[in-house]
Amino acid sequence: MILDLSDLKEVGSQKNYVKEIEVSKIDYRHKEIKLKGPIKVNLDVLKTERSFVLKGDLECTLVLQCSRCLKYFDYMIEVEISDELNIEDIEDLHNINIFPHLVSDIILEIPIKPLHDENCKGLCPICGQNLNEGDCDCEVENIDPRLEKLKEFKQK
Ligand SMILES: [Zn+2]
Ligand SMILES: [Zn+2]
Structure with a gap:
């Protein structure tokens, strides 16, 4: 998502972005996570003396894998965006890519x-x-933790 903030000159001036970003996947811990539908962003940008303050929210649906049964399922994420860009750090006011910020906001919401x-x-x-x-026919051993200790002891 590219912002052009070159027209926000006065301190206190604002701009609103409503955008749907079409991405099919994001990288997460050396894996790819698929997205279902766009990332919906609603963002207000406020100019201050030294920075642009970003406030808003984003919504998207990820396809995650269940850590117990390995099935894939849809997982909806809604996050508040709260970020600040220092004007000193911005190379080109016409062309500010905030997509990496959005991705890191999304990643923080993914359950471990x-x-x-x-x-x-x-x-x-x-x-x-x-x-x-x-159910299956396997016999799952339910070992009493106290007996388990005893077993270890005997093995020594
Ligand atoms: Zn499951
Ligand atoms: Zn089994």
């Missing part, structure tokens, strides 16, 4: 362990059956 449903049962660790779709 996404779940397609908070009650997701995940996959059987033995046969890989998706336990949301039905």
Whole structure:
């Protein structure tokens, strides 16, 4: 998203941007995350003496993978944008790319362990059956932690 702020000369002058950015994916931890639909941005820019203050919000839908059952699911993100660009740091007032700022705002909202449903049962660790779709016949050992300690002790 490119801003042209060359016309904001007076301190206190403002500008509003409403934009839909079409991107199909963003990079996140050396992986790609797909997006469904555009990133919708509504942004107010205010000129101050030394900076431009950016305030607004953005909305987008990511396609995340469930950390338990590995299924892909849609995840809607709404973030408030609150940023400030120092005028000294801006090379070209006609051409300010704030897209990297928007991406880092989005990335902060991505859960570390996404779940397609908070009650997701995940996959059987033995046969890989998706336990949301039905049980398998594997015997999952439920080891009492106290017995486990005893077992370790005996092995020594
Ligand atoms: Zn899941
Ligand atoms: Zn199983």
